[in-house]
Amino acid sequence: MNTRELIETAQCLFKGYKGLLAMDESNPTCNKRFAALGIPQTKEARRAYREMIVTTNCLGNCISGAILYDETIRQNTKDGIPFIKILIADGIIPGIKVDTGAKNMAGHPGEKITGGLEGLPGRLKEYAQMGARFAKWRAVFAIGDGIPGKDCIEANAAALAEYAALCQQAGLVPIVELEVLMAGEHAIETCAVVTEEVLHAVFNHLFIKKVLLEGMILKPNMVAPGLTCPVQKTEEEVAYATVNCLRRCVPAAVSGIAFLPGGQAPELATARLNAMNASFKWKLPWPLAFSFTRALQQPALDIWKGNDANVRCAQAALYHRAKCGQSARLGEYEISMEKRGEDIHIVKYKGVHKLSDTLEKHIVTL
Template sequence: MNLQRLTDTAKLLVGGDKGLLAMDESNPTCNKRFSPLNIPQTEDFRRAWRELILTTPQLGDYISGVILYDETIRQRSKEGIAFVKLIADAGILMGIKADTGTVDMEGHAGEKITQGLDGLRERLAEYAKMGARFAKWRAVFAIGNGMPSRSCIEANAQALARYAALCQEADLVAIVEPEILMQGDHTLERCKEVTANVIREVFIKLYIQGVSLEGIILKPSMVLPGASCLNQATLEEIADATVECLLQTVPKGVPAIAFLSGGQSGNLASSRLNAMNIRFKSCLPWPLSFSFARAIQTPALEIWAGNELNIAASQQTLLMRAAGNQAARKGTFTNDMMMDEAAMLVSSLGASAAGYSNPFTSGARPKFVFGNWKMHGNQLKAINLASAVVDGITQIKNTWKSNVVTAIFPPFPYLGVVAPILQSSSVTLGAQNLYPEIEGAFTGEVSPMMLLDMGCKFVILGHSERRQMLDETDQFINKKVRAALDAGLQIVLCIGETLSQRENKQTETILDHQLMQGLDGVSGESIYRLIIAYEPIWAIGTNGQQATPQQLQGEQNFIRYRVGQMFGEQLAQSLIILYGGSVNPENAAQIFNTKGLDGVLIGTDSLNAEQFLAIIKAGDYQYLT
């Protein structure tokens, strides 16, 4: 073991406030992430995606090391350049996933053990010869009834220690990753207890195995309440619990701690790391860094979508995420630094403003079908409806390459049961409202961060029912808009006139006022996260009048004109505009065919899966023709 080389490698991995990019997904996992985006699940497309990442200009300014999968370390670019050379030329250190995945632990239902120790010495020697400087081994622990068991903790900790010793024998820094899974309804306090027990056992086993602490980096989970826990925690509570747990369990001799994201959204993972560094950076014995995969890759993957025309935009997105996480290490991160995943997707689906290319080679704008469930249903109906929508869209996509962007907006109590159903689908989750504060004594309200925790990407603001029934003012709606943008949510802003206002020829005056007041103080950079839903109040509901194509085209033209005056013509032309009046399978095709309209925000017919899917098919038909 060359301790000096190990120490030097560890310092390089955490120097310059840089962090690690994990791109070590196994082939099945990579294919699973390709599937909702209709990316072919082949080696060629996996290679193309990895090449896109590794050839991102200036990636080495923010990323110190990349973790590869066995297939990746052996691949070459389409020009025939070895990936290992691309990485070295970028000034980035190369790491490798050393384990071979998890399997069910015998005699312990619901628990996993990580495999890969057989033949590991030989594999590590080969990887080191290929240029690897570090490796990674992941163990997973579920929290539940009697879990994690003592046997599971000890067995996985022992495997981590044996792996780390073999790494150091090969002069590779060992990334030690004990992951506490987010699934479950456990509290923040329970997660803190489990995390402490696991990390404490890992370091006991590392000591017994004779592993040098100077030659490892700990990659733990943040201390978080379970995804289904009703009592979610603030940024500060998570920061305090995580750092307190680490101070109690991690020796000072460890060079660094690099958190995994573990399924958190990119913005949440960055915000939580940022909060820790703001509060504790100056008084900790080790730096707090990041080793993120999905939290950096996901928005870029959605932009790319398997289309080489989108490589530059995807790389720009990837770089933005990496830069934002470097800022989180410094304690200077803000949500404005990074668009949310849904925002980046919508940006790419519009016109090619600000350098973002449309991901569809035909150049046509796709259609959007959003379903607002309002205050309808119960938990069982929500589960059945979401499942039917996902199954139906999957069937549509298996029939032809659907280009309709779909989102559903359940009532607040059912977000938690709908979110898991949508997780592996192309349907996005949205919320019907929010309160414009991060936290506080606001009984009955829901904050933007709570929506993000539940997996929401969109939020509807300014809906006519809230304007009329709850007397929401444009000024209050504006506060919500800015709070949602600060949190990284994608906004569906509803604007529209009453029948009397239209009859008195006040339509454009009303729309102008709602746009000006609702978007007051919003920067042009944030408009990419805005969707406008034109919602003529007189045309809402089953008894509403039907807006004519001429009326719809005229109002969307006016909306683009005013947005162009406020933020510039390019932004106005890329703006997504939906129709929020009465929509059903009978009139959907006519609405989709209206020039300048990008889709629909549906009420009643979104509560019937068959009707909703028929509208989606109408949108696909208009796109394809």
């Protein structure tokens, strides 16, 4: 394990007030999103969509790293250039999802355990040779009647720690992703209690496995009410609850925290991250960034719809969302910034597949 390289890579992923683009959806998940928009669920359609993402001009201005899927890291542009080379050329560090998904936990109805440890050292070695410099593993915890239970929390925490230790041995920075799901009617206080319990368990197991905290990244959920909770909270209230939880549980040595959106609308996830940085940016031991999937990609996917003529507009929408995320890291995001995103959609829906000169200037100067 090269301690210095791990720390440098982890730090690089938070430089320039940038964030992470999670484009690591499994093929079934990607196909499901394609089906909803009438896009063919084929390997070529997935490749074309991912090419649209990685070839977005100047994306590296606000994205520091991209989390890829096994199929994606092996794909090329239509001209035969590997995606991973495109990303590196734009200053974006390539990473890779290495878990094999959450499965039902035997004897624990409603709870999941994430698999993928079997054969992991060999896969990590291969990905590192391909150019990946970090990896990701996700554990999920549903809130319900009596869940998550201690067995579920401990089993997933142990797996996360084992994965993190194996990553660092292979020279890859581990992203430790723990998601307390937002689905449900639970109050923000319940989310806080469960998130704290999960964080304590995870860091206990990371300590046992001697994981280098300076050479890892935490990817947690925000502490927020359930999506169907009748009492929602302001961005400032979510920011306070989230930061308060992290202060109690996350060691200062951790290199940085990159939030997952958890099903929130892109604007809401961005506004909540902005509230955290606007109020607490200079009061915390770690930077707070974003690691979004749909909250970055969905507007672009809605525009693209599998049509090559829509690529430029879709890329503009993707860049806009990434730039909004960067503004949120600075604590400078404002809802008025969404007007530019609306303009991109207006151009598309009028049937004009070339951006106006005004929008082109926005993209250059953002």
